[in-house]
Amino acid sequence: MKTLSYILLLARAAVSQNVIDLGNKNWTLTGPNITVPGSAPSQAHLDLFAAGVIGDPLYGENDTELLWVQRSNWTYSTVISNLGQTEDFSTWLIFDGLDTFASIEFCNQFIGNTDNQFRQWYFDVTDIARSCKDEPKLSLNFGSATKIVKEIAENGDPLLNSADGAPTEEFCCKEYMRKEQSDFGWDWAPKIAPAGIWQPARVVQLDSASPVYVRNALIDIFRKGQMNNIPPDQSQPWIFNVSLDYLGTLPRESSLHVFLDDARGKFILDRPLENTYQSTNTIEGSITIDPKLVDLWWPIGLGSQPLYKATIKILHGEKTISEINRRVGFRTVVLNLLPVTEEQQAQGIAPGSNFHFEVNGHEFYAKGSNLVPPDVFWPRVNETKIRNLFEAVVVGNQNMLRVWSSGAYLPSWIYDIADEMGIFLWSEFEFSDAEYPANSSYLAQYEEEATYQVRRVNHHPSLALWVGGNELEQIMLSYFFDPESPGTLLREYEHIFLELLIGAVYSNTKSIGYIPSSTYNGFLSLNFSSTMPQLPRYHNTSGPGYIYADTDTYNYDASQAFNLSSYPIGRFATEFGFISMPSVYSWKQAIPYDQLFMSSDMVIHHNRHYPFGGPANATDRELSVLGLEEMTAAVQNCAWCWTTQVFQADYYTSELAFYRRGSGMPQRNLGSLYWQLEDLWAAPTWSSIEPDGRWKVLFYRAKDIFQPVIGHSFYNSTTGDLEAWVMSDLWSPVSGTAKLSWMDWSGKPLSGSNKPISKTIPFTVGAINSTRVFKTNLLRDYIDLDFSNSLLRVDISGDGVTPNESQKKTYEHISFFHPESLGKAKIQDPKIRVSHFAGAHNFRVEAKGGVAAWVWLDHPLGVQGYFSDNGFWLARGKQECPIYSQERLDKRRMGGGCSS
Known part of the structure; x- marks a missing residue:
């Protein structure tokens, strides 16, 4: 129990530290014959755009039209008017990030140069501040990164790859700079190369009452005896190690103290750190924490995420001379690369x-994106x-x-x-x-x-x-x-x-x-x-x-997109994918209306995937001509964008399912991260979310295939082998039934001799595993089957327990398989009907006339929102009830529906 005297002792915190947030200052941006208001954090393009000097750098061909911006020098300047002037003060300039090549002056005196966007820069300007007779002006002159690195490369290592990047519309020589590499262009990004004060900045003044400022802090929480890259002993107590980097002069015999509270403010512990060690500009110490005092942090779907407020104080005697606050969690995470054991x-x-992650001693299936x-x-x-x-x-x-x-x-x-x-x-x-x-x-x-x-x-x-x-x-x-x-x-x-x-x-x-x-x-x-x-x-x-x-691995041969043998076999899939176009809504925000057609100059300009200026792969070439000549330009563009998104979603579904099936095969695949999550401008890319947050078809289908328990059909078109599998990433077995329903495109069950019959098959799938529930050969067993008019629907229903929960729940999943491509299938008008129910944002979608493939609901430009499901299939007479949300997503609310 904390005594009142000790609480009062620790409350004697220093109050004389003067910290000036430079983000609150009035800045000026000056360039070639241009002076406009600036800001911090910011970059030259943003302040020029805000002042109306330039247009949106990402609109149309502006990334090229505005090359003069990145080729110019830009100076940010401000006056720091509230500096303490006593001789007792020491004064520091701290920049958490400068992008990138900058020359800094303070009170008309040179302070230093910077050449790394990714580090913190700090400068002792005590003597200059004390002797400054003029107004304390701070200026940062940013040079052109493209010019500077090109000059460096001309005298650089000839072995390094510094190609000029022309085929992919990239600036050269980025390996010579410690700046965001994609600023010079990538196959999904424009070449902008911005410059400016991109992270927070401040002035810190210290005196004898508050002699140090903590500029960076390390807190390392691990199990006793734990070493990097090795699964730790989960029975061991926690080690809570602290190491603080400071500016100023730390009094000898200073100490560290930690206070730990939970998210509700409940007291957990307060303790002096042990084994305190002080070196040049760093002080560190550690304590051991009983595991019973804290709860484990888990990733989503595997448990809760308890967080704790850690307050670390530097004490000198009875006085607090500095303190920091960090929010922490208690967990172990390891990428296990150790040899496969005989038991495995x-x-x-x-x-x-091995190549899999383990959290708190449990291996888990990593599901995600880049x-x-x-x-x-x-x-x-x-x-x-x-x-x-x-x-x-x-x-x-x-x-x-x-x-x-x-x-x-x-x-x-x-x-x-x-x-x-x-x-x-x-x-x-x-x-x-x-x-x-x-x-x-x-x-x-x-x-x-x-x-x-x-x-x-x-x-x-x-x-x-x-x-x-x-x-x-x-x-x-x-x-x-x-x-x-x-x-x-x-x-x-x-x-x-x-x-x-x-x-x-x-x-x-x-x-x-x-x-x-x-x-x-x-x-x-x-x-x-x-x-x-x-x-x-x-x-x-x-x-x-x-x-x-x-x-x-990437394979841009569209004819091989669904060939299972073209997918790589490994322990973990770090990258894979296929491009698609953004929706017409994204294009409308990025290019003029008269450029909204598939071969327009600006659409081609935004394509940065090699070969530059041309369709990115065989699929785009095919989709760019088939049937589109009969449509108007606007309809052409919508159809083209939509078709590429459907193809992309279908392809990712196939490959994601393949990797998940691998959890129960010799490769023991325990992770798949597709390329890529989101876009930063409107362009043909691999993304699943568009620049304004609109979900592509891919994101909805990835959401479906990443469910804990799923069913999927795998077909070899060469041999005719068809298999249905159930996959689970739960930590305990799941038991249930797989219902296989064969039908034609009108939605009627297949009948007659030599036709596959519907059946219900019991299954049990192990922890983080997969199991085959059905196998047949369509070419051998069903020689009279009309592939163009046949479909298989697989309904999975199984009971299992979510990790770190005790209550069983029923997991359900629906998938469809068609042996013939949709282009050759005898698709019928499904007579889709859409209606509201139980509120304006709840929709009932029904297929009255046949099986509906890739049903898509859309929302207009300017509306931010998501459906609980989209891009789905519906059997005849069935209905899906997507819920639309314009608010922040609530998984519990978004999970509902009336699918049947």
Whole structure:
């Protein structure tokens, strides 16, 4: 029990610290013959747009028309009028992010240069502030990143890949900058290359009463004895480790104290930290916490997300000289890459190594997608946008997002939202699809950046993993690997990603694992005392029957889209996909009305997938001509956009189901993250959510296939083999029935000899597993079957228990299979009827005349909302009741319906 005297003692907090938020200052942006009001955080494009100097940078061809903006220098300036002037004050400038190449002056004196968007910059300006006779003016001059890196590349390493990017409409040389790589263009993004004060900034003044300011904080919560990349002993107590980075002068014999309260404010503990250690500008300490005092944090669908407020105080004697608050959770998460055990092999799992996540000692199926930057301009990414996006993820039955590298590190408040919602964030250092310079100056930048980011976000329970970068090992093994004679590029890769970055993780945290690349064949051994703790496997495998890695595969041959043998077999699917067009509603916001046709200059301009300026794949070429010549331009565009979205959704459904089936096969696939979650501008891309938040057909179908218990049909058109499977990601067996109903397109049951008959089949599927419930051969067993007029509906109903719950519930799922493509099928008019019931946002959809494929309900431009289901199939006489929401998504409310 806390005594009153001790409460009063700790209440004596310092009050003299002067922190000035530079976001509240009046800024001016100055460029070539232009002066407009500025702001912070912001970027030059945004302030020019707000002032009416330029149009929307993402509209039409403005990304090209406005190249002059990124090729110019821009200066942000403001006057800091409320500085303390006493000799006792020390004064610091702190910038949490500057994009990217900036020269800083204060009181007309040079302060320093910056060249890294991804680190915190801080400057001691005490002497300048004390001697400043003029008004205390702060100015930051930002240079053109495209010009600067091109000049650096001209004198750079000739081995590095610095192609000019012309075929994919990208700026060159991005590997030479520590700036968001997709700012220079990507195959789903424009080339904008913004500049400015993109993160919060402040002035901090310290005095003898408040001599330190905590600029960054590491909180590491792990099980006693836990080591990176190894599943910990769940019976051990929690270790709560704190390490604070500070500015100023910390008095000797200072100490640390932690207060822990739950989300309701209930007291959990207050304790002085033990083993306190003070080094240059860092103080750290730790305590052991009884597991009975706290509840475990779980990802969504596997349990609750209890969070705790941790207050850390730096004390000197009886006085609080600084304090921070962080919201934390208690969980362990490991990407298990250890060898497959004999016990696992006895269960039918192929030998090799594992590649799956475990949370609190339980393996689970990772369901999700890849998160790209939500906007070209990070300063306008706000809480509403991210909450809407993440709430869609939760409603979409996803529990993990891969935060793709070559965007930017997510700000802490986005991790906060993920903590609340139970979304694991696979996080990557910002390196992608390139070879990077490895001279001493770059290595120092990488280390500073990585150390800052690891320490900044480590307290978030949603943090699942650190990864060195995107597809790096795959590139090395494909183009630069020679085991007999390792080259310079391989050695530089190893130095950056297998020594430096892993060191930044392992030296700061024990709670989070690391892998050097999103595509990774794993390690042969793990040695924490080595400069290369993970000895990479590379091609050192034990034979064709062994499985080691995750998969990252794209196949743009539309004729192979539903060929199961074209899908890769691996432990985990990190990337895969196919592009589609955004809806006509997104196009209307992005290009003029007279450009709303499929081959318009501006539609082609927004296509950044190679080959630049042409259809991105065989499917688009086919869809761009078939039947569209008979339509008006506007109808053509709608039909084209819609058809590409249906194809994309059908393809992803097939591949996602394939990976989920793999949970019960020798590959033991335990994760699938499709590419990509969302868009940042209107363009043909792989996204499932459009720039304004509108769900594509894909997102609805991914939501369906990511349900805990599903049924799906798998067909080999070459052999005629047809199988129906049930898949479950629950942690205990599910038992129920699979009802197989054969019908024609009119909705009538198939009848007669040599026709498949409807049947009901009992099943039991194991924990995180799959089981086959039906198998036949349509070519052999049903030679008279008219494929063009045959359909199979599979209804699954099974009883199971949600993880960390005790109550059984019934899981239901419906899927359809058609052996002939829809283009050749004898589709009939289903005579769809739509009506309201029980309120304006509840709709009843009925098929009166036949089976309805890909039923789609739409909402007009300007209306933000979602249906509980969409893009679904209906049998004749059946009905679906989608609920439409214009508010923040509530999974309980959105789960309803009257499907039958």
